[in-house]
Amino acid sequence: DAGVTQSPTHLIKTRGQQVTLRCSPKSGHDTVSWYQQALGQGPQFIFQYYEEEERQRGNFPDRFSGHQFPNYSSELNVNALLLGDSALYLCASSYGTQALSSYNEQFFGPGTRLTVL
Amino acid sequence: AQSVTQPDIHITVSEGASLELRCNYSYGATPYLFWYVQSPGQGLQLLLKYFSGDTLVQGIKGFEAEFKRSQSSFNLRKPSVHWSDAAEYFCAVAPAWGGATNKLIFGTGTLLAVQP
Numbered sequence: 001d002a003g004v005t006q007s008p009t010h011l012i013k014t015r016g017q018q019v020t021l022r023c024s025p026k027s028g029h030d031t032v033s034w035y036q037q038a039l040g041q042g043p044q045f046i047f048q049y050y051e052e053e054e055r056q057r058g059n060f061p062d063r064f065s066g067h068q069f070p071n072y073s074s075e076l077n078v079n080a081l082l083l084g085d086s087a088l089y090l091c092a093s094s095y096g097t098q099a100l101s102s103y104n105e106q107f108f109g110p111g112t113r114l115t116v117l
Numbered sequence: 118a119q120s121v122t123q124p125d126i127h128i129t130v131s132e133g134a135s136l137e138l139r140c141n142y143s144y145g146a147t148p149y150l151f152w153y154v155q156s157p158g159q160g161l162q163l164l165l166k167y168f169s170g171d172t173l174v175q176g177i178k179g180f181e182a183e184f185k186r187s188q189s190s191f192n193l194r195k196p197s198v199h200w201s202d203a204a205e206y207f208c209a210v211a212p213a214w215g216g217a218t219n220k221l222i223f224g225t226g227t228l229l230a231v232q233p
Contacts, residue, residue, distance in 0.1 A: 042121075
């Protein structure tokens with residue numbers, strides 16, 4: 001089992017550009033959540049996808065958008081990049097939105113380091 | 118507002134010494150509680166979690182945590198630290214209602230350094 005994979009590992013962009021980050025969930029998982037981790041901070045929830053729809057969203061502007069594909073993989077898109085978007089972007093996968101137990105554990109990928117110049 | 122506070126930004130302990138990392142949360146009701154560890158270049162790994170029941174929970178790598186409702190705390194402990202424990206530790210909460218894969222709310226983390 002490859003676990004959660006993310007690509008690319010590192011990315012450098014300039015202000016105003018657009019970026020797409022990719023995530024493949026752990027085998028058997030159908031739910032993908034994205035988090036932004038700025039330097040020296042804890043991860044902050046961006047949004048979650050299940051059944052190809054956005055199910056939950058954190059306090060992020062519309063410049064942040066996503067997509068989930070039929071194979072459960074997901075993309076995070078950020079438009080009009082700002083310097084403040086520089087961060088580690090983490091993807092987490094889990095199974096379903098109905099409780100198997102009291103909580104369905106989220107498994108995290110290694111992240112994509114985005115630098116905006 | 119929902120929040121998680123980790124008051125210690127950076128802690129240094131000697132190898133073999135005991136460790137306690139503090140975590141306090143602010144929430145409308147008792148949430149689910151978690152501790153994660155993040156090593157450089159690695160994703161977040163779950164150390165342990167608390168949902169209900171026994172307030173002392175055991176995790177991987179010899180870690181344990183104690184939930185204290187009266188103090189809204191969930192402190193992480195280890196009796197004897199190993200050099201390989203050097204990493205950043207995050208406390209997190211998730212609402213215990215409304216869905217089984219609710220978003221995690223993280224603290225700002227505690228960076229642990231281990232001296233030989």
